[in-house]
Amino acid sequence: MAPIAVDERPAPPKYHGKFRFTSRQVESNKSFNLGDGREEALLKHLQSLPELQNNPGTQPVLDAIHEFGKGENRYLMSVGDTKGTGIEKLINEKKPKLVLELGSYVGYSAICFARHLPKIHPNSVYPANWTADANEDKAGYISLEKSEVYAATARGAIELAGLGEVVKIVTGSSTPSLKNLRKTLNLPSPIKFDMIFIDHLKPLYTNDLKVMEEEGLIAPGTIIVADNVVKPGNPAYLSYVRAKPEQKRAMLSRPPLKTQPPVTPNPSDPSEWETAFCDGPLEETLWTPVESDGVTGHGDPDLVYSSEMIGGWDPYTGERDACEVSVCLRKESS
Numbered sequence: 001m002a003p004i005a006v007d008e009r010p011a012p013p014k015y016h017g018k019f020r021f022t023s024r025q026v027e028s029n030k031s032f033n034l035g036d037g038r039e040e041a042l043l044k045h046l047q048s049l050p051e052l053q054n055n056p057g058t059q060p061v062l063d064a065i066h067e068f069g070k071g072e073n074r075y076l077m078s079v080g081d082t083k084g085t086g087i088e089k090l091i092n093e094k095k096p097k098l099v100l101e102l103g104s105y106v107g108y109s110a111i112c113f114a115r116h117l118p119k120i121h122p123n124s125v126y127p128a129n130w131t132a133d134a135n136e137d138k139a140g141y142i143s144l145e146k147s148e149v150y151a152a153t154a155r156g157a158i159e160l161a162g163l164g165e166v167v168k169i170v171t172g173s174s175t176p177s178l179k180n181l182r183k184t185l186n187l188p189s190p191i192k193f194d195m196i197f198i199d200h201l202k203p204l205y206t207n208d209l210k211v212m213e214e215e216g217l218i219a220p221g222t223i224i225v226a227d228n229v230v231k232p233g234n235p236a237y238l239s240y241v242r243a244k245p246e247q248k249r250a251m252l253s254r255p256p257l258k259t260q261p262p263v264t265p266n267p268s269d270p271s272e273w274e275t276a277f278c279d280g281p282l283e284e285t286l287w288t289p290v291e292s293d294g295v296t297g298h299g300d301p302d303l304v305y306s307s308e309m310i311g312g313w314d315p316y317t318g319e320r321d322a323c324e325v326s327v328c329l330r331k332e333s334s
């Protein structure tokens with residue numbers, strides 16, 4: 001894989017203290033009181049801004065979301081612009097046609113990334129028409145979101161940004177949604193996504209990656225970008241995506257874990273963060289979180305990835321973070 005430029009801009013100012021949740025915790029809406037009404041307030045705020053009313057374009061909407069998140073008790077768990085810029089570069093370089101996102105939240109990343117698709121693929125059909133004809137030449141950005149409230153804010157923000165035809169938000173729990181995605185969206189079968197942005201519940205990353213592999217949503221050429229692999233970190237995910245096929249095959253014969261194993265702790269304040277956040281034991285990937293709603297992913301161990309981190313910062317706390325970018329290179333025969 002060609003090296004990806006790391007955005008080396010300095011850390012943003014610290015608008016909020018450290019966001020405390022660990023890769024062990026299930027979605028921590030209580031930390032920072034996410035879901036306390038700020039997401040609905042954000043949509044009302046965006047809709048009230050005169051400068052966003054008449055096709056403002058995407059950047060003013062992103063800026064307005066970011067500004068809102070700086071306020072007291074208004075932290076937003078968006079990817080932010082430093083990690084976002086690295087991913088935008090990747091999109092412009094690799095020119096994905098079909099993009100899948102796990103975790104829309106208020107729509108920041110969907111706006112930031114999907115805005116490039118119409119420029120790259122001006123003659124393709126976008127999600128508004130996806131149920132019309134499964135054989136049309138399609139491009140677009142599908143985003144899965146569990147919360148109806150967050151999805152409503154995301155849809156509103158995406159409309160304001162002029163991307164209502166490009167982005168389709170599917171509400172529901174990601175794991176069953178992935179299992180049924182082709183049916184729900186009348187997608188052709190097989191279908192491969194060119195890029196996948198994983199940014200939802202941290203303990204679900206590995207199981208959902210395995211479900212996507214099994215469902216044929218990932219194939220050679222797919223680029224998978226996983227957020228927050230430094231903050232809070234995701235050693236289980238890193239171990240899976242960096243493992244060799246024979247290591248993953250060996251895991252298939254082992255019984256699933258009934259309880260979550262002790263998670264490899266991340267160093268609290270790493271100076272050498274690129275190397276400090278390494279993969280954990282592959283055994284951790286044998287655990288299926290209850291939030292997968294009974295859908296266990298077994299994966300396709302024959303898929304080979306080339307994987308590396310691109311760095312950036314949390315947009316509001318100024319903490320180091322990174323995305324793991326994994327390119328599916330080939331499928332080995334077992």
Ligand SMILES: C[S@@+](CC[C@H](N)C(=O)[O-])C[C@H]1O[C@@H](n2cnc3c(N)ncnc32)[C@H](O)[C@@H]1O
Pocket residue numbers: 027077078079080102103104105106107108109110144145146147150172173174175199200201204291
């Ligand atoms: C970190 S936020 C996503 C941020 C967004 N990608 C951005 O950068 O603007 C994580 C989102 O995942 C959603 N989520 C959590 N568990 C989920 C699940 N099982 N299925 C789908 N979405 C889920 C949360 O409701 C939350 O909106």
